[in-house]
Amino acid sequence: MNKDKDIFDALNELKGNNPFDVPEGYFDSFPQRMKERIEREDENQRPGLIRIMKPWLGLAAGFLFIIALYITFGPDFSNTKTAEVNTEMFFDDGTLDQFFTEFNEYDLICYLTDCNKTDKQDKTNNINSEIEIDVTGLTQDDVEDLILF
Amino acid sequence: MTDTGLSDKKIIQTLKDSRDKERAFSLILKKYQERLYWYIRKMVISHDDTDDILQNSFLKIWKGLDKFRGDSSIYTWVYRIATNETFTFLKTRDKQRAFSINKEESSFENTLKSDHHFNGTELQRKLQSFILKLPDKQRLIFNMKYFDEMKYEEISRITGTSVGSLKASYHHAVNKIKDMFNNELI
Numbered sequence: 001m002n003k004d005k006d007i008f009d010a011l012n013e014l015k016g017n018n019p020f021d022v023p024e025g026y027f028d029s030f031p032q033r034m035k036e037r038i039e040r041e042d043e044n045q046r047p048g049l050i051r052i053m054k055p056w057l058g059l060a061a062g063f064l065f066i067i068a069l070y071i072t073f074g075p076d077f078s079n080t081k082t083a084e085v086n087t088e089m090f091f092d093d094g095t096l097d098q099f100f101t102e103f104n105e106y107d108l109i110c111y112l113t114d115c116n117k118t119d120k121q122d123k124t125n126n127i128n129s130e131i132e133i134d135v136t137g138l139t140q141d142d143v144e145d146l147i148l149f
Numbered sequence: 150m151t152d153t154g155l156s157d158k159k160i161i162q163t164l165k166d167s168r169d170k171e172r173a174f175s176l177i178l179k180k181y182q183e184r185l186y187w188y189i190r191k192m193v194i195s196h197d198d199t200d201d202i203l204q205n206s207f208l209k210i211w212k213g214l215d216k217f218r219g220d221s222s223i224y225t226w227v228y229r230i231a232t233n234e235t236f237t238f239l240k241t242r243d244k245q246r247a248f249s250i251n252k253e254e255s256s257f258e259n260t261l262k263s264d265h266h267f268n269g270t271e272l273q274r275k276l277q278s279f280i281l282k283l284p285d286k287q288r289l290i291f292n293m294k295y296f297d298e299m300k301y302e303e304i305s306r307i308t309g310t311s312v313g314s315l316k317a318s319y320h321h322a323v324n325k326i327k328d329m330f331n332n333e334l335i
Contacts, residue, residue: 007330010272015296019269019277020190026200027186031178034207041208 157223170214177210177223185231191292192235194260194267194281202238206231221306228307232289239285257281279329283322290315291322 160180164173185206190199209230217226258278261267267274280288289308293299294315301312308315 007272008327011276014270014273017269017273018187019267019273020187020196020264021266021268022186022196023266027183030182030203031175034178034204037204037208038211 160223161217161219164214164217165219170211174211174214177214177227178207181223181227182207185227188228188292188297189231189235191280191296192285192289193238194257194264194277196264196266198238202231202234206234209234225303225306232307235289236285275330275333276326279326282329283325287318287322290318291326294319295323 160173160176163169163176182203186199186203189202189206190196193199193202206227210227213226213230217223258281261274261277261281267277269277280291283291286308290304290310293304293307294301301315304310304315305312310318
């Protein structure tokens with residue numbers, strides 16, 4: 001027990017004596033070495049052109065990506081417009097009223113039996129025959145006059 | 150271990166008034182380089198490792214000086230940084246040792262034996278080797294209390310541990326060292 005006490009007394013006496021030491025001039029040179037280390041770190045972190053541009057390039061790439069996605073998967077405006085126009089034309093109140101007033105049984109039968117086609121063809125033939133001109137007795141001057149009119 | 154330079158309050162004032170970061174850093178460096186060196190050295194024993202950790206700590210201080218608002222004292226702030234850097238080093242070292250073939254060679258006790266910068270008595274060497282057997286955090290608390298004679302409140306602010314836990318930890322550390330000495334004597 002006395003030995004134990006002696007050791008701790010001795011330790012307490014030695015407490016103030018630092019058993020470690022440092023290379024000579026270490027603390028004097030440390031601030032300079034630290035300054036150099038900081039300069040090296042700052043140089044490593046100095047931004048290059050790519051580092052400056054990086055956020056902007058990233059932003060631009062992001063926008064392009066969104067645009068590409070929109071073009072690929074976004075709504076097709078040309079189809080939409082046609083569809084809208086068709087719908088408007090079909091559901092227009094005036095058109096509907098006119099359609100119902102003009103509609104009669106004869107039209108329905110014609111629609112079902114394709115008589116319209118035959119009528120139309122007859123009408124077209126008539127028109128064509130009406131505008132047929134006999135050019136056999138015309139001189140060259142008469143033909144030119146016709147072309148000019 | 151000399152106390153050089155201005156008081157912490159004046160350093161903070163210098164930083165606030167002139168925003169002269171370099172001047173404030175130079176003052177902190179002048180005031181704390183030796184204190185922090187010995188604080189770290191007792192934990193890692195080797196001078197070279199201490200030098201690395203000290204440089205990393207001051208680099209962190211330099212980088213953090215812009216954001217330092219003086220909410221805590223510079224003293225607490227710089228010690229906290231040095232403590233974190235030391236523990237980071239110790240953790241890395243432990244991981245490396247876990248994969249090392251010759252664990253004995255890389256032990257702190259071996260470092261102490263081969264340290265050319267240790268010039269203490271045999272009793273001091275024995276005390277250091279016993280301290281090195283303590284867990285890292287207990288060792289840190291023992292060093293702060295026994296050698297640096299810090300108050301528990303100061304240690305608490307630096308380590309973020311409650312005063313009660315610190316007292317218990319220090320008490321355990323002292324008893325362990327006493328036991329190791331007693332076993333040596335038997």
